[in-house]
Amino acid sequence: xxxxxxxxxxxxxxxxxxxxxxxxxxxxxxxxxxxxxxxxxxxxxxxxxxxxxxxxxxxxxxxxxxxxxxxxxxxxxxxxxxxxxxxxxxxxxxxxxxxxxxxxxxxxxxxxxxxxxxxxxxxxxxxxxxxxxxxxxxxxxxxxxxxxxxxxxxxxxxxxxxxxxxxxxxxxxxxxxxxxxxxxxxxxxxxxxxxxxxxxxxxxxxxxxxxxxxxxxxxxxxxxxxxxxxxxxxxxxxxxxxxxxxxxxxxxxxxxxxxxxxxxxxxxxxxxxxxxxxxxxxxxxxxxxxxxxxxxxxxxxxxxxxxxxxxxxxxxxxxxxxxxxxxxxxxxxxxxxxxxxxxxxxxxxxxxxxxxxxxxxxxxxx
Amino acid sequence: xxxxxxxxxxxxxxxxxxxxxxxxxxxxxxxxxxxxxxxxxxxxxxxxxxxxxxxxxxxxxxxxxxxxxxxxxxxxxxxxxxxxxxxxxxxxxxxxxxxxxxxxxxxxxxxxxxxxxxxxxxxxxxxxxxxxxxxxxxxxxxxxxxxxxxxxxxxxxxxxxxxxxxxxxxxxxxxxxxxxxxxxxxxxxxxxxxxxxxxxxxxxxxxxxxxxxxxxxxxxxxxxxxxxxxxxxxxxxxxxxxxxxxxxxxxxxxxxxxxxxxxxxxxxxxxxxxxxxxxxxxxxxxxxxxxxxxxxxxxxxxxxxxxxxxxxxxxxxxxxxxxxxxxxxxxxxxxxxxxxxxxxxxxxxxxxxxxxxxxxxxxxxx
Numbered sequence: 001x002x003x004x005x006x007x008x009x010x011x012x013x014x015x016x017x018x019x020x021x022x023x024x025x026x027x028x029x030x031x032x033x034x035x036x037x038x039x040x041x042x043x044x045x046x047x048x049x050x051x052x053x054x055x056x057x058x059x060x061x062x063x064x065x066x067x068x069x070x071x072x073x074x075x076x077x078x079x080x081x082x083x084x085x086x087x088x089x090x091x092x093x094x095x096x097x098x099x100x101x102x103x104x105x106x107x108x109x110x111x112x113x114x115x116x117x118x119x120x121x122x123x124x125x126x127x128x129x130x131x132x133x134x135x136x137x138x139x140x141x142x143x144x145x146x147x148x149x150x151x152x153x154x155x156x157x158x159x160x161x162x163x164x165x166x167x168x169x170x171x172x173x174x175x176x177x178x179x180x181x182x183x184x185x186x187x188x189x190x191x192x193x194x195x196x197x198x199x200x201x202x203x204x205x206x207x208x209x210x211x212x213x214x215x216x217x218x219x220x221x222x223x224x225x226x227x228x229x230x231x232x233x234x235x236x237x238x239x240x241x242x243x244x245x246x247x248x249x250x251x252x253x254x255x256x257x258x259x260x261x262x263x264x265x266x267x268x269x270x271x272x273x274x275x276x277x278x279x280x281x282x283x284x285x286x287x288x289x290x291x292x293x294x295x296x297x298x299x300x301x302x303x304x305x306x307x308x309x310x311x312x313x314x315x316x317x318x319x320x321x322x323x324x325x326x327x328x329x330x331x332x333x334x335x336x337x338x339x340x341x342x343x344x345x346x347x348x349x350x351x352x353x354x355x356x357x358x359x360x361x362x363x364x365x366x
Numbered sequence: 367x368x369x370x371x372x373x374x375x376x377x378x379x380x381x382x383x384x385x386x387x388x389x390x391x392x393x394x395x396x397x398x399x400x401x402x403x404x405x406x407x408x409x410x411x412x413x414x415x416x417x418x419x420x421x422x423x424x425x426x427x428x429x430x431x432x433x434x435x436x437x438x439x440x441x442x443x444x445x446x447x448x449x450x451x452x453x454x455x456x457x458x459x460x461x462x463x464x465x466x467x468x469x470x471x472x473x474x475x476x477x478x479x480x481x482x483x484x485x486x487x488x489x490x491x492x493x494x495x496x497x498x499x500x501x502x503x504x505x506x507x508x509x510x511x512x513x514x515x516x517x518x519x520x521x522x523x524x525x526x527x528x529x530x531x532x533x534x535x536x537x538x539x540x541x542x543x544x545x546x547x548x549x550x551x552x553x554x555x556x557x558x559x560x561x562x563x564x565x566x567x568x569x570x571x572x573x574x575x576x577x578x579x580x581x582x583x584x585x586x587x588x589x590x591x592x593x594x595x596x597x598x599x600x601x602x603x604x605x606x607x608x609x610x611x612x613x614x615x616x617x618x619x620x621x622x623x624x625x626x627x628x629x630x631x632x633x634x635x636x637x638x639x640x641x642x643x644x645x646x647x648x649x650x651x652x653x654x655x656x657x658x659x660x661x662x663x664x665x666x667x668x669x670x671x672x673x674x675x676x677x678x679x680x681x682x683x684x685x686x687x688x689x690x691x692x693x694x695x696x697x698x699x700x701x702x703x704x705x706x707x708x709x710x711x712x713x714x715x716x717x718x719x720x721x722x723x724x725x726x727x728x729x730x731x732x
Contacts, residue, residue, distance in 0.1 A: 076653040196606035240562035
């Protein structure tokens with residue numbers, strides 16, 4: 001079914017305030033989830049609220065904690081998220097990196113002791129709105145099997161990169177692994193099979209059953225059980241197809257997040273405290289020339305790529321095209337919510353006395 | 367066959383001086399090629415000298431030109447390579463970025479009007495030798511077909527990333543595409559088939575015949591002919607396996623190189639002047655804590671990954687493991703050179719009156 005993003009936002013803000021997030025933090029957190037749903041990234045939208053709720057209850061997320069700036073230089077920030085949501089520290093950090101990049105050209109932040117931060121794209125888009133190149137990354141629960149390995153160890157480790165262009169910026173935003181676990185969750189909720197070679201079992205045999213994979217991943221990522229298997233690196237199952245490059249990309253994020261933050265690496269976040277880390281970077285293109293020229297030449301390159309000869313019945317999309325198209329559409333028609341999530345929202349709302357979005361009870365379409 | 371790296375270096379330096387490179391530049395260029403061969407990256411070793419020779423003859427590379435620093439700030443450098451080899455500008459740039467990162471923490475360089483720069487890893491390793499995180503990238507000839515496209519447009523766009531560790535640093539160094547064209551060249555020279563799904567023909571059907579693919583790529587990348595087909599992005603032939611993420615990685619390099627340099631994008635380097643661009647970045651980890659702690663925790667993570675349960679008869683390698691092992695071995699046993707390259711070296715040497723490495727005429731083994 002679909003609900004209006006206005007209703008969605010209002011519901012989320014009310015629930016989050018009940019969890020004792022400050023008004024400002026509740027607005028920010030709601031905005032990151034609504035923004036993901038508007039862009040068609042359901043895996044990072046309102047469906048996450050049930051998970052956030054569980055983590056608040058078990059004390060992994062502490063909504064009343066304030067972030068701490070541990071170290072600051074003209075080009076850098078080291079921040080302790082203080083076990084609150086990753087959105088709060090990351091949004092603060094990117095706002096300050098933008099100021100720094102405007103002054104000195106380049107700046108980076110490392111965030112420790114953090115939690116899930118929504119989509120990486122949210123922060124990289126903050127930078128590009130100011131005409132800057134933006135990078136945002138996070139580590140995650142352990143989900144990904146390295147090349148030739150039988151056990152998951154690496155996170156799906158999201159990576160976002162933005163660059164100014166027209167009619168919308170270039171926004172690359174996704175897991176460094178072949179897919180995020182959220183994408184498998186969404187298929188499992190819908191009862192649909194996995195269309196590609198995304199995950200393997202304990203013998204490293206590809207499994208296309210989303211429900212079975214999701215059940216396995218919930219043990220792999222959230223318990224000390226080591227049932228084996230997990231999500232593949234970009235490049236798939238075979239070393240001959242350079243899946244070690246996908247592993248390399250994933251490891252790079254581990255180094256920039258868990259290692260530089262002196263926090264947990266993804267492999268050690270399956271039990272106990274969550275302890276994610278984030279890394280953000282901005283570059284001011286004016287270090288190298290006129291930003292308007294860069295924007296024009298990037299736009300021209302993207303138009304040429306979109307216009308290349310292509311397979312029949314397919315098109316060529318530049319990263320960001322789908323998101324911005326979804327955004328415009330979903331703002332009008334409302335965001336899509338699957339049946340499983342509808343149930344979860346009712347239960348979450350009931351528990352804290354917040355009424356579920358009205359359209360949830362009235363409409364029934366998908 | 368194998369020749370000693372000392373002989374290789376001496377031969378290359380003599381040839382390069384004959385081409386009118388300065389003594390210092392000849393030593394640097396020879397070092398980058400010998401270094402690649404020692405690390406087992408034959409695709410970027412001495413086999414490139416025949417190609418360099420052709421480009422010097424046709425005026426694409428101008429060995430006597432000096433690089434120009436166009437713009438400098440405490441965090442950045444914009445350099446004109448002045449149509450000389452990419453190695454010269456990139457080595458200069460990374461040396462200066464290292465100084466800057468020691469002073470202000472982060473620094474980046476863009477290089478325009480450049481040529482091939484050898485392996486990206488060469489510059490990223492310069493940074494890591496100084497305890498810094500190093501990044502080096504370049505665009506290339508157009509070789510890579512975007513997701514769903516039938517024509518090549520993107521470069522294979524090398525990317526290197528280094529991070530301090532023991533017993534050797536983490537060194538990720540490779541094409542952002544599924545493989546570099548050099549890897550296909552090496553198979554074609556050996557008469558071996560392509561072991562994975564690396565390249566497609568004009569209908570986007572995978573082709574495993576290295577010779578046929580190489581013949582096609584030489585038209586795709588070096589002429590105005592548009593025969594169709596090319597190398598795949600990381601992720602392979604199918605959109606369902608997220609090959610658009612591989613495309614995203616390739617486009618990111620296009621943006622950081624050709625676009626920021628106001629030079630050619632890869633698509634426009636197939637004819638006329640070469641005009642590659644490079645982007646380099648260094649981060650001083652001491653912005654975020656004690657570098658010795660980072661090195662220890664990275665080392666520990668790598669050891670844990672290497673020790674994971676794995677497929678029988680396979681092992682798990684961290685990026686850099688293979689290179690450093692090759693380096694130690696090849697320093698003793700000499701670097702491997704295929705028969706086709708042996709012929710090319712003789713012809714290159716004959717033309718400028720430099721004797722081919724002696725072992726080429728005496729030994730015959732592989």
